[in-house]
Amino acid sequence: MTLVAKRDAPAATQQRGLPVPGFRYGEEARAPQAASMPTPLLRIAGVSLEYRTPERVIRATHRVDIDVYEADRFVLLGPSGCGKSTLLKAVAGFIPPIEGEIILDGRPVRGPGPDRIVVFQEFDQLPPWKTVVQNVAFPLRASGTLGRREAEARARHTIDKVGLSRFADSYPHQLSGGMKQRVAIARALAMQPKVLLMDEPFAALDALTRRKMQEELLALWDEIRFTLLFVTHSIEEALAVGNRVALLSAHPGRVRGEFNSHEFDLTSVGSSAFQAAVQRLHRRLFDADPETAARPAL
Numbered sequence: 146m147t148l149v150a151k152r153d154a155p156a157a158t159q160q161r162g163l164p165v166p167g168f169r170y171g172e173e174a175r176a177p178q179a180a181s182m183p184t185p186l187l188r189i190a191g192v193s194l195e196y197r198t199p200e201r202v203i204r205a206t207h208r209v210d211i212d213v214y215e216a217d218r219f220v221l222l223g224p225s226g227c228g229k230s231t232l233l234k235a236v237a238g239f240i241p242p243i244e245g246e247i248i249l250d251g252r253p254v255r256g257p258g259p260d261r262i263v264v265f266q267e268f269d270q271l272p273p274w275k276t277v278v279q280n281v282a283f284p285l286r287a288s289g290t291l292g293r294r295e296a297e298a299r300a301r302h303t304i305d306k307v308g309l310s311r312f313a314d315s316y317p318h319q320l321s322g323g324m325k326q327r328v329a330i331a332r333a334l335a336m337q338p339k340v341l342l343m344d345e346p347f348a349a350l351d352a353l354t355r356r357k358m359q360e361e362l363l364a365l366w367d368e369i370r371f372t373l374l375f376v377t378h379s380i381e382e383a384l385a386v387g388n389r390v391a392l393l394s395a396h397p398g399r400v401r402g403e404f405n406s407h408e409f410d411l412t413s414v415g416s417s418a419f420q421a422a423v424q425r426l427h428r429r430l431f432d433a434d435p436e437t438a439a440r441p442a443l
């Protein structure tokens with residue numbers, strides 16, 4: 146695991162598990178010269194977010210700075226209530242920052258848009274009366290993005306990309322959980338978003354199913370290389386799913402550090418290097434916070 150002060154190599158330049166040119170592993174790793182870095186696809190710059198109720202103002206995040214590059218699997222990791230979901234909602238365009246700016250592909254985010262799609266936990270709840278192709282085509286039609294024929298063609302193309310063309314005319318109940326997740330992600334990818342947003346998508350699942358879903362997600366990323374912003378409060382999940390992890394402090398969320406985790410995947414989970422990384426992140430998350438120091442790694 147590499148700790149970097151600010152930002153790390155974009156996934157587009159990485160092979161999972163292989164060193165990135167210009168990077169060294171270990172605590173002394175340095176980010177390459179700014180001139181050699183591509184422009185971030187998503188820039189969260191000094192973003193503070195608040196909720197206002199008649200009684201009080203709740204600050205959810207405080208001056209968060211994060212750069213996400215194309216094809217990153219970028220994870221927001223932090224304890225419950227640190228503002229991860231709020232940050233994701235702000236990127237989705239549902240909550241405007243009270244200070245700072247969110248910039249996607251050079252343009253400030255001013256509201257929701259089809260260039261940012263949230264994949265919800267309920268990927269197991271695809272409308273059962275629609276076939277896979279109908280499920281994937283539905284948002285394209287409902288949003289007025291494409292007409293019937295074009296939507297079906299795009300849906301079939303995307304279903305092919307996620308490796309489900311043999312099941313295009315099947316119904317959800319004929320698919321495994323992992324296949325349903327692929328359909329849900331295909332539905333999002335068919336909209337050709339710039340970033341996929343996932344908020345604790347596997348939190349409600351049992352350990353085995355969760356692992357299967359994580360495998361499916363990573364396999365899909367290997368094939369398609371979409372850009373992912375993923376929220377979790379599980380340190381293990383963050384290290385296994387992400388190539389970069391931003392650690393947020395307890396309420397209000399501030400970035401406590403950024404970690405390069407692309408040397409890990411699900412096969413590393415039992416390794417001593419992985420466990421050492423978990424411990425290090427755990428200390429980093431909780432050490433300076435006596436109230437939460439006693440909490441176990443999730």
Ligand SMILES: Nc1ncnc2c1ncn2[C@@H]1O[C@H](COP(=O)(O)OP(=O)(O)OP(=O)(O)O)[C@@H](O)[C@H]1O
Nearest residue numbers: 196203205224225226227228229230231232378396
């Ligand atoms: N609609 C809301 N109105 C007022 N306060 C809110 C609202 N939603 C969230 N909050 C507060 O904002 C803070 C951040 O909440 P948020 O849900 O973003 O945290 P989180 O890190 O995603 O937590 P968890 O891991 O438990 O989902 C918390 O203190 C929470 O109580």
